[in-house]
Structures are given as C-alpha cells and as structure tokens.
Amino acid sequence: MMQNLTQTLADWIAGGGREMGELHVEPLENGFILHHADDALLCEVVCLQGAEAARELAHYDDAGQFRPLKTAPNLRHGWRLHLADLTELRRALDYFYPAMLGVWLGLQRGRLVTVPxxxxxxxxxxxxxxxxxxxxxxxxxxxxxxxxxxxxxxxxxxxxxxxxxxxxxxxxxxxxxxxxxxxxxxxxxxxxxxxxxxxxxxxxxxxxxx
Incomplete structure (x- = not known):
C-alpha cells in the first residue's frame, strides 16, 4: 500500500500537482520543498529538514495553540521544509494530513466507502x-x-x-x-x-x- 501511495504521489506531481490543503509542494533537483501556501513570497522563514519536522509543525497554529483537527484551516506559517525524496514527502504529508493520501487513492480506484x-x-x-x-x-x-x-x-x-x-x-x-x-x-x-x-x-x- 505504501508503494502504491508513493507512486500515486509521484504521478500526481509529474502531472503538475502542487497543492494539498494549505500546503504547497515545490519539486527540486535534490528533493522537495514544502511550505504554507500563503508563504510563497515570504522571505523570513525557518528552514527545516526531514519528514519528522512536519510532526511538530502540524501540531500548533501561529499562536502556539494545539490543533486537535489537522484539517482545520489554521496551519502555522513561516517555515520551509526540505525533504530528500518522495518517501520523505509522503511521510511529511501524512503528518500534516493523516490518511488523506490513502483516502484520495481509494476514491480514484473506486474503493472508498462513505458512511452516513x-x-x-x-x-x-x-x-x-x-x-x-x-x-x-x-x-x-x-x-x-x-x-x-x-x-x-x-x-x-x-x-x-x-x-x-x-x-x-x-x-x-x-x-x-x-x-x-x-x-x-x-x-x-x-x-x-x-x-x-x-x-x-x-x-x-x-x-x-x-
């Protein structure tokens, strides 16, 4: 399943995929950069590396308050996260938006079950x-x-x-x-x-x- 998710993510990026929730994905020659979509022109940011950093970024909003709902529109600003490869990118996206890649893939394959x-x-x-x-x-x-x-x-x-x-x-x-x-x-x-x-x-x- 993880390999399916990684390949699906690769195909999405190859097709021009760049935005997920409040995130922007920027492909590089040596990996990827993730940042808040609002921060495209922001110069003063904290530069971080590795998927594990996404866990902390996803936990708190700009005021330092805990975010109980990861898909609330209050993701913190002011950071750039460098990720070495697709595997790290997939892990980081899962920290920011748990299970959302899998749910999207399930819909694409006609296997997603909705529950009233x-x-x-x-x-x-x-x-x-x-x-x-x-x-x-x-x-x-x-x-x-x-x-x-x-x-x-x-x-x-x-x-x-x-x-x-x-x-x-x-x-x-x-x-x-x-x-x-x-x-x-x-x-x-x-x-x-x-x-x-x-x-x-x-x-x-x-x-x-x-």
Missing amino acids: LRETLARQTGMYAVTKKITDAQAQTMIGGFCRSDGGCVKRILWTIAPGVPITSLPVEKFQSAAPPQRLPLLCHEACNLLVAKAREIVKKSEAPA
Missing part, C-alpha cells in the same frame, strides 16, 4: 450513545458550523446525514470531490470523532433541565 452520519452515530456506545438522539435539524446546524471551510475544516464532505438526507447547511462546493490537477483534495468519507463529540454536547444540552 446516522450510521456513524449508530455505532457509538457508552457516553457517546446519546448522539443517536440528535435530530436532523440539529445535525444540519451542527455540520454547518463545525465543518465549514472558513474556520472549521478544509475537507470536502462525501457523506450524508442519512441515505436520501443530504446536508443542506453548507455551500455546494463543500461536497465536490473533483479538483484541478494541481490540487489534491482532502476528502471526508465519515464524520470525525470531534464531530461526534460535538453531537453529544448538543444532545446533552438539549436534554438538560431548563
């Missing part, structure tokens, strides 16, 4: 079992706020609330998996744990005595 929100919540047990009680209206509002691209998450959503029940609280482009050749889209095929936790918060609040 109701199915995800139906699997919850223990303290999260109450999430099953969230109404469709509550779910629409929750998704519209939590998953929005401007401040929430930059992934494109592929799942629905339930079969035949689409999400209507976000712009239509939020659900488009296609992207220009130079951009590798970040895809969401199932509601994340943070959204499930938010659903629990909403249900518990609605059930609390007035």
Whole structure:
C-alpha cells in the first residue's frame, strides 16, 4: 500500500500537482520543498529538514495553540521544509494530513466507502450513545458550523446525514470531490470523532433541565 501511495504521489506531481490543503509542494533537483501556501513570497522563514519536522509543525497554529483537527484551516506559517525524496514527502504529508493520501487513492480506484452520519452515530456506545438522539435539524446546524471551510475544516464532505438526507447547511462546493490537477483534495468519507463529540454536547444540552 505504501508503494502504491508513493507512486500515486509521484504521478500526481509529474502531472503538475502542487497543492494539498494549505500546503504547497515545490519539486527540486535534490528533493522537495514544502511550505504554507500563503508563504510563497515570504522571505523570513525557518528552514527545516526531514519528514519528522512536519510532526511538530502540524501540531500548533501561529499562536502556539494545539490543533486537535489537522484539517482545520489554521496551519502555522513561516517555515520551509526540505525533504530528500518522495518517501520523505509522503511521510511529511501524512503528518500534516493523516490518511488523506490513502483516502484520495481509494476514491480514484473506486474503493472508498462513505458512511452516513446516522450510521456513524449508530455505532457509538457508552457516553457517546446519546448522539443517536440528535435530530436532523440539529445535525444540519451542527455540520454547518463545525465543518465549514472558513474556520472549521478544509475537507470536502462525501457523506450524508442519512441515505436520501443530504446536508443542506453548507455551500455546494463543500461536497465536490473533483479538483484541478494541481490540487489534491482532502476528502471526508465519515464524520470525525470531534464531530461526534460535538453531537453529544448538543444532545446533552438539549436534554438538560431548563
């Protein structure tokens, strides 16, 4: 699988691929440079080397606050990361956006399974079992706020609330998996744990005595 991912990444770059989430990939004769897409013209940056440096860069935003959601649009600025080869580039991208290369490859091969929100919540047990009680209206509002691209998450959503029940609280482009050749889209095929936790918060609040 790793070899498949590396070759797929190589093919994408050869075809002009340069952007993934908030990252820009710059091919060099001796490897690659990764930097924040906003920093193309920034001169004063911290220069780093090796895929392991990506782990720390992905953890914190510009204010030094921990980023619990790696696909939130708050990746820190002001750095250049030199990577020796495709293997290092793939590892660095996985640190920044865990599993996103594999999800994209699964979509390309027609093997990606999307999971409706109701199915995800139906699997919850223990303290999260109450999430099953969230109404469709509550779910629409929750998704519209939590998953929005401007401040929430930059992934494109592929799942629905339930079969035949689409999400209507976000712009239509939020659900488009296609992207220009130079951009590798970040895809969401199932509601994340943070959204499930938010659903629990909403249900518990609605059930609390007035």
